[in-house]
Amino acid sequence: MKQFIHDDFLLETETARHLYHEVAATQPIVDYHCHLPPDLIAQNHRFRSITEVWLDGDHYKWRAMRANGVDERYCTGNASDWEKFEAWARTVPYTLRNPLYHWTHLELAFPFGVSDRLLSESTARGIFDATNERLQEPSFTTLGLLEQYDVKVVCSTDDPVDSLEHHIAHREAPKAYAALKLLPTWRPDMSMAVRDLGAYAAWLGKLEAAANQSVGNYGELLSALDKRHAFFHQVGCRLSDRGLDIVPDVACSAERAKTLFDKARRQQELTLEEQDALRWRLLHDLAVLDHGRGWTMQLHIGALRNANTRMLQKLGPNTGFDSIGDAPLAGPLARWLDALDVKNQLPKTIFYNLNPRDNELLATMCGNFQDGSTPGKMQYGSGWWFLDQLDGMEKQMNALSNMGLLSRFVGMLTDSRSFLSYSRHEYFRRLLCNMIGNDVRRGLLPDEASLLTTLVKAVCFENAREYFRFDV
Numbered sequence: 001m002k003q004f005i006h007d008d009f010l011l012e013t014e015t016a017r018h019l020y021h022e023v024a025a026t027q028p029i030v031d032y033h034c035h036l037p038p039d040l041i042a043q044n045h046r047f048r049s050i051t052e053v054w055l056d057g058d059h060y061k062w063r064a065m066r067a068n069g070v071d072e073r074y075c076t077g078n079a080s081d082w083e084k085f086e087a088w089a090r091t092v093p094y095t096l097r098n099p100l101y102h103w104t105h106l107e108l109a110f111p112f113g114v115s116d117r118l119l120s121e122s123t124a125r126g127i128f129d130a131t132n133e134r135l136q137e138p139s140f141t142t143l144g145l146l147e148q149y150d151v152k153v154v155c156s157t158d159d160p161v162d163s164l165e166h167h168i169a170h171r172e173a174p175k176a177y178a179a180l181k182l183l184p185t186w187r188p189d190m191s192m193a194v195r196d197l198g199a200y201a202a203w204l205g206k207l208e209a210a211a212n213q214s215v216g217n218y219g220e221l222l223s224a225l226d227k228r229h230a231f232f233h234q235v236g237c238r239l240s241d242r243g244l245d246i247v248p249d250v251a252c253s254a255e256r257a258k259t260l261f262d263k264a265r266r267q268q269e270l271t272l273e274e275q276d277a278l279r280w281r282l283l284h285d286l287a288v289l290d291h292g293r294g295w296t297m298q299l300h301i302g303a304l305r306n307a308n309t310r311m312l313q314k315l316g317p318n319t320g321f322d323s324i325g326d327a328p329l330a331g332p333l334a335r336w337l338d339a340l341d342v343k344n345q346l347p348k349t350i351f352y353n354l355n356p357r358d359n360e361l362l363a364t365m366c367g368n369f370q371d372g373s374t375p376g377k378m379q380y381g382s383g384w385w386f387l388d389q390l391d392g393m394e395k396q397m398n399a400l401s402n403m404g405l406l407s408r409f410v411g412m413l414t415d416s417r418s419f420l421s422y423s424r425h426e427y428f429r430r431l432l433c434n435m436i437g438n439d440v441r442r443g444l445l446p447d448e449a450s451l452l453t454t455l456v457k458a459v460c461f462e463n464a465r466e467y468f469r470f471d472v
Contacts, residue, residue, distance in 0.1 A: 004118060005109040010390075010430040015447065016437025019456050024429035027461035029151045029422060032239060032468055033185065033298060033413040038156045038166035040419075041182050042173070044143045050131040051081035054107070055088055057417045059320030064100055065091050066320070076315055082128060089124035099389035106423040111140070111148045142419055143177040149422035151180060152472040155239055158184040160191065160228040161206040164235045171236075181472065186232050186240040186295070188286055191225060192279045194264050201267065218254075218261040222285055229289045238468055240290050241298040242283065245305060245325055248276035249332035251339065257281035280336065287340055291347040296468060300384060301329065301362075302354035324355050324386060333365060341369055348377050348467070350410070352384040359395055363403035376408030376467065384415060388424060393431055407455055410464045429460055 011017045039045075047053040055061055062075040065087060073079045074087035095101040109115040112131050117123045134140055139148055146154065158164065162184070170182040190203045208215050211224035250273060252260070260278040264270060270278065290297045304325035306312045311321050340346040346369060351362040366378035380400045383392035393412075400406050412428035414421040436452055439445040445452070465472055 003115060005105045005115045010434050011437070012434055013437035013441050015440045015452070016434045019433040019436060019452060020430055023453050023456045024433050024460050025426075027457060028472065029149060029425050030153045030461060030464040030468070030470060030472065031151055031414050031422070032153065032155045032410070032464055033157070033241065033415055034154060035157050035415070035417045036154060036419065037417070038158075038170070038182060040142045041146070041154065042166040042170040044141045044176060046141045047135050049081040050128060050135065051085050053135070053419055055084055059318065060100060061088060062320040064095055064098065068094050076319060085128050086121065086124050089119050089127070090121045092119045102390070102427065103423060106427060107420045110423065110426070111145065141176070143175060143180065145419045146180055147177040149425070151422060153181045153183065153470050155183050155185045157187050157241060158232070160186060160188050160225060160232070161203070161210040163210075164232070167235050181236070181470065183236040183238065184232055186229065186237055187242070188225065188240070189243050191221070191286070192282045194270055194275050194278055197264055197267050197269065200264065204265075216265065218258040221261060225286065226289060229293065233293050237295070239296045239298060240286070241300065243303065244299060244301045245303060246327040247301065247329060247332040247336055248280040248283070249335065250277040250280050251335070252277040252281040254281065283336065284339060287347060288345050291340070291345045296348040296350060298350045298352070298381070300352045300354075301333075302327070302358065303385070326355055329358055330361055330365070334368065337369055348374060348379075350379040350381040352381040354385055354387065356387060356392065356395060359399040360403060363399040366404055374467070376405065376410070376463070379410055380404060382412050382428070388415065390431060393428055394435060397432065397435060407458055408463060409459050410467050411459045411461070432456065432459060
């Protein structure tokens with residue numbers, strides 16, 4: 001059998017092969033959005049098995065296994081590491097044409113060096129043993145893996161009440177991989193989570209402790225959030241993030257926000273309209289904080305989360321029971337952005353959509369608020385979640401190319417909890433080079449090496465470094 005994952009995987013032209021091998025593959029990685037656990041990086045964690053590093057927490061794989069009739073015990077349950085791995089190996093042959101098939105074999109090929117066989121039930125034991133043996137090597141700890149992938153920056157995802165102790169410990173301690181910057185990202189979603197007032201009150205208590213002040217009214221809420229924002233900035237944070245199922249379309253004054261927050265603080269249920277109004281105001285005021293400190297604001301829009309109540313109660317969130325939403329977007333988003341821009345308080349912003357119908361919508365929305373202050377100030381972000389696969393990433397880049405400037409794109413991110421997901425950067429870079437190579441073959445782009453090299457370097461690394469002002 002011809003080797004599946006080989007040097008020229010996905011590279012269909014000589015131009016693509018040159019651009020990938022000589023340019024893209026040599027660029028370091030700036031992972032400006034992920035969900036890697038900072039404590040595992042700070043501790044230079046060694047994984048007990050391939051199951052821990054590859055399957056634990058991976059809801060992409062869990063969804064495929066469930067669809068293949070695998071019992072929950074082998075996904076999130078108490079099965080042994082070998083049993084879970086074997087269940088995944090049995091599933092892999094059924095993932096043909098799912099991006100998991102590509103990712104699985106890319107991740108086995110690098111860094112494990114397993115490219116001479118496909119993963120299946122018959123090869124499972126040999127691959128399980130071979131990868132576990134590699135995990136005992138010094139270069140397969142968390143820092144070792146990040147160094148192998150040539151990752152220069154990792155931006156984790158952190159609640160405003162987080163102590164950031166692991167980021168600080170990583171910065172101050174001698175490290176096996178001193179070139180890595182571990183930076184926090186401000187994710188203030190809980191400050192707006194007023195649907196569950198009991199959980200909201202508990203979180204506000206944590207905010208009071210972290211900010212060392214009372215949070216009894218809306219002004220004190222903003223003051224406490226500003227203190228934590230300043231602390232995150234001190235630790236190196238330069239990005240924020242929001243996860244939005246919808247963009248609220250209820251403009252809310254500061255005075256009304258005070259009234260609504262007082263009502264929530266008294267544990268009085270808010271109507272859906274009132275919830276949206278308070279969230280609108282908090283989204284606005286938090287964006288002002290980002291603008292004031294020169295941060296980039298990320299908006300992840302359109303997930304329908306926790307659709308399965310039974311499994312949410314059994315397993316909790318982020319376990320693979322989310323899907324694409326279809327809430328109205330264009331008008332609400334434009335009005336919210338305009339409320340910031342009219343006062344010149346709109347920060348650098350990256351949009352990510354989960355519904356592919358919104359590709360051109362967001363690509364053109366960026367153009368409404370570019371102001372010449374920063375190249376690519378408003379960014380249409382890389383394919384996210386269900387769209388970070390071959391078809392989704394190509395469509396995102398085509399929409400951006402047609403409606404904006406691909407040359408100013410800040411490129412790929414992992415958005416993952418797995419230390420092996422950096423293969424997605426390789427996947428993205430191969431796709432990018434292949435798209436360009438095919439355009440050259442068709443006469444749509446000039447066969448001009450310096451011009452194409454500049455584009456590939458920019459999208460793979462240089463744009464992110466300059467846009468986020470990372471010293472790497």
